[in-house]
Amino acid sequence: MPEFLELLPPLEALDKLLTNYSPKFELESVLTDNSSGRIIGEPVIASYPLPSFPRTTVDGYAVIASNTHGASESLPAYLTHIGEVPMGDVPNFEIAANQCATIHTGGMLPKGADASVMIENTQRVGDGEIEILRAVAKGENVLQIGEDVSEGQEVILKGKKLRPAEIGGLMALGITKIKVALKPLVGIISSGDEVVEPQDNMNPGQVRDVNSYSLKALVEAAGGIAKNYGIVSDTLESMRLTANLALEECDLVIITAGSSASTRDLTAQVIDELGEPGVLVHGVNVRPGKPTILGICDGKPMIGLPGNPVSALVIAGLFVVPLIEKMTGQLPGRPKPSVPARLNLNLSSQAGREDWIAVKLIETKEGFLADPIFGRSNLIFTLASADGLIRIPPDANGLEIGAIVNVRLL
């Protein structure tokens, strides 16, 4: 089989694809309120410090710390109560020696004061006098200006995925509109003369299209927009026609080949015809997913995925997801959601090949067990019943029972 003369390990294959690809980053403005999960396209610089005024972190009294020194339950300090700090406003008084004022958590420390005493450590005595039962140090129970963020500080790096905390941080700075990476449009083409649409009647010998829909869900979870081009028949002419249209309209095109070698060859031929340099990688040393094709056509990536639904999803996770991350300018190195688990049997693997094994997670008192599901890559429900995948690296002959494995959640 000439297509598999040179099988690259997955990481090398990915590297070859990514280094040959220079995405054109496009940004769009969105409301911060609608930006969850998007990739920020510009660094965020704080235009003012947070907090922007000295804030107390407790309910109690604003004081001059030195006035409380030596104070204890048996020998309290006595301070004159001169008022209450209004929430959300500037106090219209200053604290002078041996004075204090009521303050609520989040309130602005009045001028003159340099610490707060918790109400639990005080006692109100008679008219306008407060007993301080515990000394405080200068700055105690106070957030200083800029303690969270200083003016001019870069608080969110370009390329960060926006989570609830980043959205909160942007709002804290009054940034209600931001620039995010445009979602890449990903064209998906299914092929195979035996494949019919899920809603169509199915005759004996036919199967329903799985890949267009599972891949669409995967692409959208990864931050792309999927556009399905339906099922093309196993001829060069029809695949070329649809692939050409998809390549014009989209930023990335995925073709899930029919499962036979001849249709895989069609995919490679089409990728080679549609632009330069064409096919970069033909065959990857991984199971499942050996017949993977990676290419670039005049600046746009085209991926030929195996037709088997499990292979298609596993390989899309290895190549399409990192591509979308690069297309949206995501910072590298963000860990993949996973769970450590103990392998509950021995797994063998061919040295030199990277294997991905579907596992169920079984909860025990000692943590999770990883229970491999043995099913061929043609069986979509193998993956639907799995919680995640474990990787057997190319330099291993397998994994031993009891080994702690990192289950990458599906």
Next chain:
Amino acid sequence: MPEFLELLPPLEALDKLLTNYSPKFELESVLTDNSSGRIIGEPVIASYPLPSFPRTTVDGYAVIASNTHGASESLPAYLTHIGEVPMGDVPNFEIAANQCATIHTGGMLPKGADASVMIENTQRVGDGEIEILRAVAKGENVLQIGEDVSEGQEVILKGKKLRPAEIGGLMALGITKIKVALKPLVGIISSGDEVVEPQDNMNPGQVRDVNSYSLKALVEAAGGIAKNYGIVSDTLESMRLTANLALEECDLVIITAGSSASTRDLTAQVIDELGEPGVLVHGVNVRPGKPTILGICDGKPMIGLPGNPVSALVIAGLFVVPLIEKMTGQLPGRPKPSVPARLNLNLSSQAGREDWIAVKLIETKEGFLADPIFGRSNLIFTLASADGLIRIPPDANGLEIGAIVNVRLL
């Protein structure tokens, strides 16, 4: 402080909330194509087996296995070639003794045949004769009817979150429409006289609303729909009015209290007034987030979250997310996305209290290091710069440097 007389551990507090709450499950019909991430509201039963016909898994020849027995490169078996199996159709011939037919991966095994020989193990000789160079066993290279799924099998459990693989599986069965849990509507109320909307001008002493927006993002990522009710002032009257409206319109109401004790007391009072049984938990033995209030008002949960933005997000992760999971009927026990890492310093903790510490992950050759970020719970950028949280359980006095910790990804 009467509010904290009885501090429950977080897990007990959650259990008390969940056992007192019976959600009314409501379902809606959606296209399977639009169901990614939704919770399926009915079990899925396969109405036909998959594959629904015997399919070959290789390119080669359909044969009767016994006709190949003993075949080898030096002593091939000779079979008569009688035709080619069409893709997506039923072969119009049967295989009789010592016959074979061309077949492509995914093609239907013709009647009479019981195995396939890979094309690599064959050779075409002269007119219509094929040399078989390697014996196959009965069933070899063939997927039997029902090998993926048998007729009547429950293939997706009710309550499962639909991922790409489930969506593919549904399509394989021709199920293009399904019932999923209605997304619960979650009302979010911010309070605090010092809090202003992010887009408003901010005067000295004021802060912008962070929690309404960070919580909205968290609620929507967890599968709910958030409805913001804006900022209410710190009076019983205004909080009661808005909380009452939110309780009528929503399935769950979150109030982020002003940060002072008096506004927290307001929240508790409102929850007690608005329905039975009212407040169930007032104060949780966790840091950050001690002043958490959990209640049920006439069948709908109401949560009072601390006003500090870090506490609010951490506590929402501990209580709001599991509530939404229960409201949508999610199967329990799905592991939280996390990453194992090695702690890079000693952490102390008060025994009896559960602590959640924000950490950055640092990638090294030996895996990730967890680097704690020390910041008070008032500092939203503490969390925005963190990759995840680590838990110090109530029965521990801390964690030692070098310990392997499970970093729950934010």
